[in-house]
Structures are given as C-alpha cells and as structure tokens.
Amino acid sequence: MSKQKxxxxxxxxxxxxxRSFFWRGKQFPVCARCTGIHLGYLAFPVFxxxxxxxxxxxxxxxxxxxxxxxxxxxYFKRESNNFMRVTTGLAAGIGAMSFVSLIGKxxxxxxxxxxx
Numbered sequence: 001m002s003k004q005k006x007x008x009x010x011x012x013x014x015x016x017x018x019r020s021f022f023w024r025g026k027q028f029p030v031c032a033r034c035t036g037i038h039l040g041y042l043a044f045p046v047f048x049x050x051x052x053x054x055x056x057x058x059x060x061x062x063x064x065x066x067x068x069x070x071x072x073x074x075y076f077k078r079e080s081n082n083f084m085r086v087t088t089g090l091a092a093g094i095g096a097m098s099f100v101s102l103i104g105k106x107x108x109x110x111x112x113x114x115x116x
Contacts, residue, residue, distance in 0.1 A: 021082065032085035033066060039086075040093015047101035054098045062095030 013030040021028045021035060028035055046052045054062070066088035072078045 019082065019085065021086075032082040033070065033089040036086035036089025036091075037066070037093040037096070040090045040095070041097055043094045044097040044100065047098050048104070054095075056099075056102060059095050059098040059102060062091045062098070066092035 013034045015027070015029070015031055017027055019031045019033070021032055030038065043052075047054070069080050069084060069088045073080050
C-alpha cells in the first residue's frame with residue numbers, strides 16, 4: 001500500500017514523511033511536532049474557564065523543550081524521534097494556550113480597571 005500525503009495548504013509545516021505519523025497508509029497533514037502542538041491547543045478551554053492555572057514561568061517552561069528539540073535538530077545534526085516530537089509539541093501547545101489565556105485575562109482585567 002502506498003503512503004498518501006494529505007495536504008492542507010494553510011498550515012505552515014514541513015510535512016516530512018519521516019517525521020510524520022501515518023494512519024491507514026495516509027500521512028497526517030502535519031508532522032509529529034505540529035500534531036502535538038495542535039493537540040495541545042485543545043487545552044485552551046481548560047485555561048480560559050479557570051479549570052487549571054499556570055503562572056507565566058510554568059507557561060514559558062512548557063515551551064522550552066520543543067524549542068530545544070527543534071533547534072538542536074536543525075543546527076546540531078541531532079535526530080529526534082516522533083515520540084519526543086509529539087510529546088514536546090504537546091507541552092508547547094499547552095504552554096501556548098496558557099500564555100494566550102494569561103494575556104487575554106490581563107487585557108480583560110486592564111479594561112475592567114480602565115472603565116470602572
């Protein structure tokens with residue numbers, strides 16, 4: 001069975017087959033790291049509705065592993081594996097949604113203070 005590639009034009013991802021997951025012979029539309037990041041985005045409601053809270057330092061700390069993994073692969077000829085890529089991507093996606101939530105709440109609090 002040949003490995004078909006699913007294409008999504010609006011996503012910025014290299015989509016290399018050797019760094020992607022396959023399901024039933026079809027390549028995921030994004031690489032393993034981006035898959036993890038997009039799965040992490042699902043955490044947005046958890047932070048927005050106050051079900052969980054991370055301060056800014058923990059939020060930024062969650063993003064560091066994927067940055068280190070990506071940069072060391074790009075510049076030091078180190079090869080990661082898809083499990084590490086999806087795991088660090090998931091952490092980065094969760095961190096990004098926590099960051100967006102923190103920024104949104106800060107803006108909301110600023111506006112409430114400004115107009116009260």
